[in-house]
Amino acid sequence: MMADYTVRDQVAVIELDNPPVNALGSAVRAGIYDGIRKADRDPNIKAVVICGKRGTFCAGADIREFDGGKNGPWITDIGDFIDNMKKPVVAAIEGFALGGGLEVALFCHYRIALKTVRVGQPEVQIGLLPGGGGTIRLPRATGLKNALDIITTGNHVPAEKAAKMGIIDQIVTGDIIEEGIKFVKSKCNIDTSLVCLRMKTVKYSGDLDDISEAAMTKVKSKFKGAIAPIVCVKSVINSAKMPYEKGIDTEKEHFQDLRHSSQSKAMRYAFFAERAITRWQLPSGGNYKTAKPLPVKTSGVIGAGTMGGGIALCLITSGIPCILVEQNQQFLDKGLEIVKAQLMRTVQLGKLSTEQAKKCFTMLKPTTNIEDLKNVDLVIEAVYEDLKLKREIFEKLDRICKSETILCTNTSSLHIDSIATATKRQSKVVGTHFFAPSYIMKLLENIYGTKTSAETVATVMKLGKTIKKVPVLVGSCTGFVANRMLKPYSEEAQYCLEEGSTPSIVDTVLMDFGMPIGNFQVSDLSGLDIGFRIKREAARKAGVELSKNSRFFLGQRNCGLIEKLYEAGRMGKKNGKGWYKYESLNGKPIVDPEVTMLIEEHCRSLGIERRNIGSQEILERMQYAMINEGFKILEEGLCTMAEEIDVIWIYGFSWPKYMGGPMYYASQIGLKKIYEKVCYYHKTFPYSMHWVPSSLLAKLSQIDLPLSEWGDVAQGRKLVNKL
Ligand code: 3H9
Numbered sequence: 001m002m003a004d005y006t007v008r009d010q011v012a013v014i015e016l017d018n019p020p021v022n023a024l025g026s027a028v029r030a031g032i033y034d035g036i037r038k039a040d041r042d043p044n045i046k047a048v049v050i051c052g053k054r055g056t057f058c059a060g061a062d063i064r065e066f067d068g069g070k071n072g073p074w075i076t077d078i079g080d081f082i083d084n085m086k087k088p089v090v091a092a093i094e095g096f097a098l099g100g101g102l103e104v105a106l107f108c109h110y111r112i113a114l115k116t117v118r119v120g121q122p123e124v125q126i127g128l129l130p131g132g133g134g135t136i137r138l139p140r141a142t143g144l145k146n147a148l149d150i151i152t153t154g155n156h157v158p159a160e161k162a163a164k165m166g167i168i169d170q171i172v173t174g175d176i177i178e179e180g181i182k183f184v185k186s187k188c189n190i191d192t193s194l195v196c197l198r199m200k201t202v203k204y205s206g207d208l209d210d211i212s213e214a215a216m217t218k219v220k221s222k223f224k225g226a227i228a229p230i231v232c233v234k235s236v237i238n239s240a241k242m243p244y245e246k247g248i249d250t251e252k253e254h255f256q257d258l259r260h261s262s263q264s265k266a267m268r269y270a271f272f273a274e275r276a277i278t279r280w281q282l283p284s285g286g287n288y289k290t291a292k293p294l295p296v297k298t299s300g301v302i303g304a305g306t307m308g309g310g311i312a313l314c315l316i317t318s319g320i321p322c323i324l325v326e327q328n329q330q331f332l333d334k335g336l337e338i339v340k341a342q343l344m345r346t347v348q349l350g351k352l353s354t355e356q357a358k359k360c361f362t363m364l365k366p367t368t369n370i371e372d373l374k375n376v377d378l379v380i381e382a383v384y385e386d387l388k389l390k391r392e393i394f395e396k397l398d399r400i401c402k403s404e405t406i407l408c409t410n411t412s413s414l415h416i417d418s419i420a421t422a423t424k425r426q427s428k429v430v431g432t433h434f435f436a437p438s439y440i441m442k443l444l445e446n447i448y449g450t451k452t453s454a455e456t457v458a459t460v461m462k463l464g465k466t467i468k469k470v471p472v473l474v475g476s477c478t479g480f481v482a483n484r485m486l487k488p489y490s491e492e493a494q495y496c497l498e499e500g501s502t503p504s505i506v507d508t509v510l511m512d513f514g515m516p517i518g519n520f521q522v523s524d525l526s527g528l529d530i531g532f533r534i535k536r537e538a539a540r541k542a543g544v545e546l547s548k549n550s551r552f553f554l555g556q557r558n559c560g561l562i563e564k565l566y567e568a569g570r571m572g573k574k575n576g577k578g579w580y581k582y583e584s585l586n587g588k589p590i591v592d593p594e595v596t597m598l599i600e601e602h603c604r605s606l607g608i609e610r611r612n613i614g615s616q617e618i619l620e621r622m623q624y625a626m627i628n629e630g631f632k633i634l635e636e637g638l639c640t641m642a643e644e645i646d647v648i649w650i651y652g653f654s655w656p657k658y659m660g661g662p663m664y665y666a667s668q669i670g671l672k673k674i675y676e677k678v679c680y681y682h683k684t685f686p687y688s689m690h691w692v693p694s695s696l697l698a699k700l701s702q703i704d705l706p707l708s709e710w711g712d713v714a715q716g717r718k719l720v721n722k723l
Pocket of ligand 1: 020059060063096100103129130131276
């Protein structure tokens with residue numbers, strides 16, 4: 001049994017014991033159930049303490065068991081037994097009490113916790129609802145509104161706030177088991193049956209329909225397309241509308257439906273993918289187990305633009321002092337204003353208090369003297385994408401900084417070696433690609449160069465976590481993983497325009513699929529001038545003309561629409577005119593007949609006959625082209641597992657988690673079908689190199705292997721011809 005039973009001073013102590021987080025697998029549930037029945041039977045036992053080993057109470061049900069058919073007592077069976085006990089039962093909480101863990105605690109007559117504890121019902125984040133009485137009992141402890149908030153967001157609640165809400169009865173200090181015993185003994189003479197009845201019989205006031213409608217509207221707009229938040233609202237409202245037992249039974253039915261849903265399966269995959277990517281390894285052999293991160297106690301950022309300012313903000317709000325460098329006072333002042341404005345916004349959103357924000361700001365040291373960086377542990381260069389400039393900066397940093405300093409470049413496309421070779425410390429140079437807006441977006445694409453050491457990688461992977469990002473390690477190539485995959489995706493969107501579609505049709509198809517924002521809306525946000533400059537730079541490097549009227553560029557299919565829009569003065573949202581028009585900077589995209597005319601004129605001038613393109617074709621072309629690129633990335637060893645690609649799309653481009661990421665999506669469609677379609681489009685569009693089928697995709701389409709093994713096949717750790 002995975003719950004220890006001991007007796008101390010006539011109190012039974014049941015300790016959950018399932019490393020690493022005491023997840024409530026069937027054996028643990030059986031252990032608790034046996035323990036409380038034993039305590040109840042034993043006349044020498046006066047009370048019970050339930051707690052967890054290894055400094056944490058419990059992180060909820062064992063998510064790994066959801067795919068199999070393991071049984072054992074349900075949480076509500078354990079709970080009903082506790083409810084009917086005459087001996088008081090206290091949950092003594094340290095670390096986390098999440099999901100089923102909090103549900104078990106809510107069935108206990110009392111809950112005490114250390115101040116550092118966090119509680120929550122995060123089930124919604126894996127496409128579920130709390131299925132062990134959480135939606136029925138939590139509202140009885142906190143009131144409907146708080147419970148709706150906790151259950152539909154899945155956010156953790158710190159102990160003191162939880163105590164104010166009625167979840168925790170007492171905050172304690174010291175040894176949690178000793179405190180539990182002391183607490184529960186003080187309750188021995190109270191009739192506990194009355195205490196537990198309190199939970200069952202609580203009645204609600206207020207207009208339930210209004211509360212329900214407001215909550216539904218909120219979750220439908222905040223979690224567009226996700227089913228679980230909607231079911232969570234329904235079940236919490238049931239707690240007020242239905243008799244207690246009926247509410248519990250209905251909750252269990254909802255839980256089982258969601259457990260088998262494709263959305264929950266995808267989100268459970270994403271949960272484990274996020275953990276799998278922390279087990280990184282370098283081709284040279286260094287890995288997450290052996291490499292020790294260096295401490296980063298001080299930092300520097302070069303460039304106080306929106307990117308650099310946002311990065312500096314990430315550092316100072318995580319408690320890492322930062323020296324912010326700009327080339328002149330004017331730029332520096334402008335950058336500081338941006339940082340201040342972002343900090344203010346954080347305060348307005350309630351994420352920081354005014355005091356905390358002020359304290360953070362004192363950790364920022366603005367300067368125009370790059371020499372001030374000489375003693376920092378790590379520098380992130382965030383100037384614009386110009387190789388010559390970046391090399392100059394790295395050459396200078398190499399001279400100025402102490403020998404231990406790690407030098408990071410926030411590049412979105414340049415090879416790391418092309419920058420690292422400007423220094424004599426290539427092992428300490430690494431790419432840290434932030435996504436705009438850098439303070440908000442969670443993805444941090446860390447890129448190793450040929451000579452980057454495992455220690456350097458370990459340091460930036462740890463730093464990513466410290467500044468609350470999701471760090472993913474990838475190899476260096478043009479555009480790295482994120483932008484390299486985005487390229488065919490966006491190109492296909494443009495080809496669809498010149499073949500007959502419109503920006504709003506393409507964007508609607510993507511948003512109906514679940515993307516929060518369409519491709520052309522994103523392009524307007526980043527600015528059409530960026531796309532234009534990238535293309536112009538590629539032409540310059542190749543020594544050729546960038547011709548907007550040619551259907552070919554560098555031997556490949558070309559769509560000159562970006563050039564034409566740029567020429568027509570359409571820069572994107574910043575000047576109110578891009579693929580759409582905008583009435584203000586915060587305005588919504590409006591279809592602009594001028595753009596439609598421009599596209600039609602473009603087609604006429606090139607003799608392209610426009611046709612109706614169905615939504616399935618638009619989706620397939622954008623997604624399969626990008627997925628094919630993903631397989632090439634695996635094939636080239638730039639990622640070691642498909643999970644890395646999925647996490648990049650979830651956190652870098654807001655791919656809906658309930659679709660698991662593009663590679664997971666491909667696994668659900670079936671690689672055979674994807675491969676056939678890629679071959680079909682390759683034949684149809686022979687001048688688009690991105691349709692050349694990946695040989696790994698070709699290989700995997702012939703066999704049925706789980707996604708978790710695709711990386712092994714790519715790297716020869718699994719030989720498919722021997723299967
Ligand atoms: C539920 O409770 C349903 C009920 O309402 C009804 C049921 C009847 N199961 O994240 P970390 C593993 S649904 C299995 O790196 P941290 C994790 O995979 C559940 N494994 O650490 C990793 O393994 P590995 C509702 C789990 O300190 C290791 O533990 N609960 C579970 O950064 C360390 O995890 C949740 O959704 C689990 N429940 O964060 C909570 N939890 O080393 C999910 C963790 O092999 N968990 N593991 O990669 C979390 O949010 C975080 O893990 C936690 C710790 C905050 C607890």
